[in-house]
Amino acid sequence: MSFKGAVFDVDGVLLDTPHERAWRDTLRDLMEDEWRDVQPQTSYRPERFTSAFYQECVAGKPRMAGATAVMHAFGVPDPERRAHEYSDRKQERITELAQACEFSAFPDALRFVLAVRDAGIPMATASSSKNAGLFLRAIRLDEFAAEQGLSYEFLKPGTTLLDFVDVDISGRDFKRGKPDPEIFVTAAGELGAPPETCFVVEDAVSGVQAAKGGHMAALGVARADDEALLEHASADLVVTSLDDVDVPALAQARLAPRSGA
Secondary structure, eight states: OOOSEEEEOOBTTTEEOSHHHHHHHHHHHHHHTTTTTTGGGSOOOGGGOOHHHHHHHTTTSOHHHHHHHHHHHTTOSSHHHHHHHHHHHHHHHHHHHHHTTOOEEOHHHHHHHHHHHHTTOOEEEOOSOTTHHHHHTTOBHHHHHHHHTOOOTTOOTTOBHHHHSSEEOTTOOOSSOTTSTHHHHHHHHHHTOOGGGEEEEESSHHHHHHHHHTTOEEEEEOSSSOHHHHHHTTOSEEESSGGGBOHHHHTTTOOOBOTTO
């Protein structure tokens, strides 16, 4: 029995997008300008907004939930109102970075996506970000495959990463964000597969928790030296590169490391 569906988060899994940079830079700019009068009342310091902080407070969450979490984490006064301003300013910044092409795809992720399709497993992208489609549409899989010397009959000229997946539910409004499993269960449903027959690829603890909460297998990608955190969240397999996943094992509905990885 093979997996019947694969659900991919986008930021940090498929694409190296500038979300973390946008969140960090936007807060720094606000604290140095419009919010400089309240900054001394907070615990915010630029050096405290680390990648680990981003993964804990923001990654995988809807934009407003992430902004609100940051406000509370740093003890910013009037957190609800300021979260709206922070969220709006961050969106302006991410749009600027996207238009400047300040992002890229992870090569191991694109190789894995192609291998999963070659294994006959339907795929969905499911990100909390409303910007995911903008980034996915910019990645040309046909050009990547040619550069890598990979040849697949199913890969047509002009195919983007967004074209390639069977379902994309990124950016939809759900009542509950991760770690609630709603987004992933919805993706499985639109693939026509029971959740327990699917696996989710995630880089954030909240995403792994969402997958497990939906009775789905969880493949953790530790791109930020956070293997232990993903393992503690009960990921079924944690790798630092998707090249290290045993693709033939997917046909047996197993997440396993590639031999020698």
